[in-house]
Amino acid sequence: MSLSKNHGYDTNSGDMPFKYVYTHSLEPEFHSLFLILHKIYHWMYQIKESNRELVTQHYLGTTYEKRPMYYLKISQPTNKAKKIIWMDCGIHAIEWISPAFCQWFVKEILQNYRTDPKISSFLQNLDLYILPVLNIDGYIYSWTTARLWRKSRSSHMNGTCFGTDLNRNFNSSWGGVGTSHNCSSSTYCGPAVESEPETKAVARLIENRKSDILCFLTIHSFGQLILSPYGYTKEPASNHQELVDVAQKAATAPKQKHGTNFTVGPASSVLYQNSGSSRDWAHMIGIPFSYMLEL
């Protein structure tokens, strides 16, 4: 199997580090690997290149299998300091609609911000930080090997057990209700809180910028739910009513447009109890609006 440099990408600037293409592409696994890496990195590269006035690409961290994680910043250059809305997709590999949603969302914003007054209005006051695929290793694995894979691809127990549920790995009552300490479980919380490089990468940025972040959104499937904190306890969040009111407003949009019903409420009552979620953690460190969407 030979590796060849992928021409056409500016490898010097460090923003397109996926340099290698498997040329031995006869096996379907290699073909789908190429396809999915292309979908993730090349898509981001193209979006950034064709929307330079609005979009910049930023390094967030590295996955377990040493793949770079990037987020896109969509920002209308102005003099004023703007609050941030963070959105990540694909924390669970099996939920393919989630990264697709992030990509669709970015496309919608970029295609319409000049003509849609609502979009141009909120871009005056807000920056969007979009992470299209959080669990890159797991996502790739779900394309090349096991469609139903959910977790990351970290190795445990001397390589006999793989993957941590990244949405059980955050510092929000880590290891508690609704998680497993068994590495073969689909909801394995990891050997320690924030043990996974993917978790650390997200947590580091969010922690650093938390005073600027107005809203933390994490996208999952499925169920048509808008879930507010908390999952680890049935105790209501400090601004519970406000969280629910805003989510109810959001739910009216798909209802009016498509007749779709999104159920709104705290995760522990609407879905099930779970600890170590990014949604809970973001709220616990002081981000006022934190939601997990189940598409």
Added chain:
Amino acid sequence: MGWGQWEQPVLGTGHKYYLQFTTEDYKTRENVGTCLAIVFYLERKPTPTVNIKCTYTKDQKEVQEDDQRFYQKLRQQTKPIIGSYIPDSYGNIEPAFESAWALAVVGSSYIMWEKSTENLGYFMAQVKHVKQWISKDDSIDFDYAVLLHEIPTQEMILCHMRVIWIPNHPLKVKYFCSSENQSAESEDVSAVLVYEDDSENEENFPFRTA
């Protein structure tokens, strides 16, 4: 679709749930009926007692006609329906497999009814393999391997299921389930691109004698 549900702890003996919900056709999503139910989980007993009353949008005659149509469609098969991974990785169900998939949903609901507890629920994620047997009698006869998504553990449970049905009779479902653990990768190797027709492999259909 629940819209009203409340729970009453019954001291020392269990939990009683009061439910109001509508049900919809799995495929067309049209409203099929409205139900009121009391579900009582006795302590240490996984299977609850259920008191349920429903009003249906269709009468018995319409339901029987629907069943007949479905039955005829399946009986008209000249070749037995054989397939894998329904829906596919992108969520698509080919028209030719819709009936087999629908029957799998019904059969799976029997399994889910028996397996679910106060804290464990299920959803049929995928038909891994299906093989129809053309029977000499009038029955519809299918072998399945189905994947049940277990909530909230998020595990995928592999169940082998045999479904036999004649209209106006209850479904006959035989099954056994194993845990298709996240660490057991061999099952999933060809999950995405190479849809091997494993239906000839006898291991997939353990309810058949040679």
